[in-house]
Amino acid sequence: xxxxxxxxxxxxxxxxxxDGLLNWARLSxxxxxxxxxxxxxxxxxxxxxxxxxxxxxxxIPRATPRQVDVMFVAGTVTIKMASRIKRLYDxxxxxxxxxxxxxxxxxxxxxxEHGYHVLKGVDRVIPVDVYIPGCPPRxxxxxxxxxxxxxxxxxxxxxxxxx
Amino acid sequence: xxxxxxxxxxxxxxxxxxxxxxxKTIRTEEMIINMGPQHPSTHGVLRLEIVVDGEIIVDCxxxxxxxxxxxxxxxxxxxxxxxxxPYADRMDYCSAMTNEWAFALAAERLLKIEVPERVEYIRxxxxxxxxxxxxxxxxxxxxxxxxxxxPFLYTFIDREKILDLFEMTCGARLLYNYIxxxxxxxxxxxxxxxxxxxxxxxxxxxxxxxxxxxxYNEIFVKRTANVGVLPREVAINYAVSGPQLRxxxxxxxxxxxxxxxxxxxxxxxxxxxxxxxxxxxDCWDRHIVRMREMExxxxxxxxxxxxxxEGNVKAAIPKRIRPEKDAEIYVRTEASRGELGYYIIxxxxxSPFRVKARGPAFVxxxxxxxxxxxxxxxxxxxxxxxxxIVLGEVDR
Amino acid sequence: xxxxxIFDVLKAKFGDALPEEKLSAAGGSAAxxxxxxxxxxxxxGRTKEICSFLRDDxxxxxxxxxxxxxxxxxxxxxxxxxxxxxxVQKHKIVLKAFCTKEHPHIQSVSSVWGTAxxxxxxxxxxxxxxxxxxxxxRRILLPDDWEGNPLRKDYKVQEFYHGMxxxx
Ligand code: SF4
Numbered sequence: 001x002x003x004x005x006x007x008x009x010x011x012x013x014x015x016x017x018x019d020g021l022l023n024w025a026r027l028s029x030x031x032x033x034x035x036x037x038x039x040x041x042x043x044x045x046x047x048x049x050x051x052x053x054x055x056x057x058x059x060i061p062r063a064t065p066r067q068v069d070v071m072f073v074a075g076t077v078t079i080k081m082a083s084r085i086k087r088l089y090d091x092x093x094x095x096x097x098x099x100x101x102x103x104x105x106x107x108x109x110x111x112x113e114h115g116y117h118v119l120k121g122v123d124r125v126i127p128v129d130v131y132i133p134g135c136p137p138r139x140x141x142x143x144x145x146x147x148x149x150x151x152x153x154x155x156x157x158x159x160x161x162x163x
Numbered sequence: 164x165x166x167x168x169x170x171x172x173x174x175x176x177x178x179x180x181x182x183x184x185x186x187k188t189i190r191t192e193e194m195i196i197n198m199g200p201q202h203p204s205t206h207g208v209l210r211l212e213i214v215v216d217g218e219i220i221v222d223c224x225x226x227x228x229x230x231x232x233x234x235x236x237x238x239x240x241x242x243x244x245x246x247x248x249p250y251a252d253r254m255d256y257c258s259a260m261t262n263e264w265a266f267a268l269a270a271e272r273l274l275k276i277e278v279p280e281r282v283e284y285i286r287x288x289x290x291x292x293x294x295x296x297x298x299x300x301x302x303x304x305x306x307x308x309x310x311x312x313x314p315f316l317y318t319f320i321d322r323e324k325i326l327d328l329f330e331m332t333c334g335a336r337l338l339y340n341y342i343x344x345x346x347x348x349x350x351x352x353x354x355x356x357x358x359x360x361x362x363x364x365x366x367x368x369x370x371x372x373x374x375x376x377x378x379y380n381e382i383f384v385k386r387t388a389n390v391g392v393l394p395r396e397v398a399i400n401y402a403v404s405g406p407q408l409r410x411x412x413x414x415x416x417x418x419x420x421x422x423x424x425x426x427x428x429x430x431x432x433x434x435x436x437x438x439x440x441x442x443x444x445d446c447w448d449r450h451i452v453r454m455r456e457m458e459x460x461x462x463x464x465x466x467x468x469x470x471x472x473e474g475n476v477k478a479a480i481p482k483r484i485r486p487e488k489d490a491e492i493y494v495r496t497e498a499s500r501g502e503l504g505y506y507i508i509x510x511x512x513x514s515p516f517r518v519k520a521r522g523p524a525f526v527x528x529x530x531x532x533x534x535x536x537x538x539x540x541x542x543x544x545x546x547x548x549x550x551x552i553v554l555g556e557v558d559r
Numbered sequence: 560x561x562x563x564x565i566f567d568v569l570k571a572k573f574g575d576a577l578p579e580e581k582l583s584a585a586g587g588s589a590a591x592x593x594x595x596x597x598x599x600x601x602x603x604g605r606t607k608e609i610c611s612f613l614r615d616d617x618x619x620x621x622x623x624x625x626x627x628x629x630x631x632x633x634x635x636x637x638x639x640x641x642x643x644x645x646x647v648q649k650h651k652i653v654l655k656a657f658c659t660k661e662h663p664h665i666q667s668v669s670s671v672w673g674t675a676x677x678x679x680x681x682x683x684x685x686x687x688x689x690x691x692x693x694x695x696x697r698r699i700l701l702p703d704d705w706e707g708n709p710l711r712k713d714y715k716v717q718e719f720y721h722g723m724x725x726x727x
Contacts, residue, residue: 114236
């Protein structure tokens with residue numbers, strides 16, 4: 001906040017579109033649903049720990065789907081888990097985003113061929129906004145994914161009616 | 164003769180009834196609570212169905228399989244034994260090195276090949292580094308379970324240092340595919356030995372700091388002492404292994420008692436829970452065993468580094484590995500969480516006929532209902548956390 | 560004790576429950592002593608009896624069931640393999656019980672070792688071997704309404720599960 005304080009200390013006027021303001025607010029506090037599925041979740045944890053510090057992006061893990069904006073599907077989605085993921089997604093409030101982290105969540109990853117109990121891609125049950133490839137993706141890749149999502153949020157409009 | 168366990172009850176209220184101040188007994192009712200598979204403190208996708216009476220747990224039924232990734236089917240479908248190693252990595256993803264080591268060892272025994280001595284030493288160094296990294300996750304997340312967030316941040320700083328060492332060795336941070344059947348994928352990089360020595364010197368005081376921060380913290384001790392007591396007999400009857408078994412006061416470590424590698428040549432002692440702050444086998448004992456094992460691993464790494472011989476890092480093995488027809492073997496090793504065993508049956512072709520992975524977390528988790536019954540619901544998270552499960556290995 | 564001695568004791572005590580005349584071995588012969596693994600075949604209906612003896616006898620003291628695995632031998636036979644070890648006596652032994660595909664029944668040992676409970680549920684889940692006298696025989700890894708037993712060699716994966724496509 002230091003940046004804003006110094007520049008606008010004399011009560012300057014700030015002109016932007018309402019959309020821009022709303023989007024800026026939204027993209028700087030993308031709250032994340034705290035839940036990990038498999039190996040990728042460990043990298044997600046590493047990303048939220050000291051060295052990578054995901055909270056600089058305003059990504060704060062929350063335990064309940066009602067309070068979150070974005071769900072990281074980090075890991076292998078099995079068929080037993082798929083219906084739960086769908087339900088959690090349905091419980092999130094709009095606007096909601098999904099980041100699919102790791103090859104497993106993208107397309108089944110190493111389990112695509114013989115994994116009889118693995119869902120081949122989480123996009124078969126819920127819509128996905130950003131795909132992060134890798135097995136596991138490095139924490140930096142996750143951060144990049146968040147930045148990609150922020151770009152997407154920046155271009156959206158909350159005011160105009162969606163088609 | 165092992166008697167059926169009598170469970171410790173630390174709480175005076177009997178399920179089914181409570182006494183009011185006027186001396187009347189009131190009947191209470193049971194309630195079923197579902198916990199998971201999406202829950203921040205189940206360490207993955209574990210689902211627990213808990214029957215509670217007031218605050219007291221009457222029964223707890225774990226439901227697993229939310230991460231069943233068909234490991235055993237994959238082993239049968241692979242066209243080569245070597246291809247199984249990446250899948251073995253992904254079983255216990257917090258401790259990938261020990262997993263691939265166990266599988267490589269089983270396949271080597273099946274083929275009756277000896278690996279060069281240098282390989283054995285490097286494997287020990289890697290496995291012990293991995294053990295520290297894995298215990299650091301366990302300790303950090305256990306801190307979160309008990310309400311302390313700060314240790315998590317510290318443990319992950321230290322873990323990243325180990326991951327840097329792994330990264331310079333094989334390029335990967337989490338899943339390595341470094342230990343191959345018959346040796347290693349390649350030799351240690353230059354400077355690895357110095358940097359590992361630096362890490363050992365750096366980490367020793369950090370263990371003490373973590374102990375001060377968490378293990379001997381008054382609140383933490385109050386939360387974990389006398390909670391979730393796993394008696395020795397129950398532990399053995401349930402084939403519990405690893406820090407959980409040693410936390411119950413059983414002096415048993417496969418590295419010493421069923422030696423599979425040079426570990427028995429090094430000078431070390433298994434760490435056993437003694438019930439310093441409460442009962443033997445409570446959550447605190449399991450936690451402190453992990454903390455002390457980290458120090459032990461540092462000693463082992465130092466000794467292995469000192470004794471590291473020169474030589475080749477690959478044994479001469481055939482390009483296509485074909486064990487004899489109908490050969491079979493069960494090899495058990497001490498992974499970070501306990502006894503990790505692979506039972507391999509070969510049918511003479513290049514792919515295994517059947518592989519069964521005996522994951523320590525799977526077995527350790529099965530004892531959970533026994534130890535939480537009769538406890539408070541607030542202690543369930545702490546008890547489940549002290550088992551240190553990794554769902555990838557529970558469900559495979 | 561060596562495997563041969565354990566076999567002799569069992570033969571004397573449960574003669575009719577051991578279908579094989581001698582110790583079986585894989586990868587070499589049992590007598591020569593360089594085999595990878597030797598095992599004792601036991602009758603599928605008598606596992607509990609034999610295992611309780613092995614656990615309680617003061618010479619044996621097999622207090623841990625290390626591993627319990629199901630196997631489909633691809634010739635109409637299923638097997639359950641028990642890897643026992645003793646922390647006190649420091650010896651190990653392997654037991655095997657076989658059953659046919661038409662009559663896949665094996666007695667449970669979960670009253671002997673608590674750890675067998677989940678292992679046996681896994682065998683039931685993945686192989687469809689029915690474990691008699693098991694306290695809680697349900698699928699453990701797969702959903703309850705899954706079709707088929709995946710680790711059987713003739714398993715065909717189902718096309719859809721609750722509207723989700725299963726194969727790639
Ligand atoms: S993509 Fe790789 S690292 Fe991620 S969950 Fe799948 S197997 Fe694990």
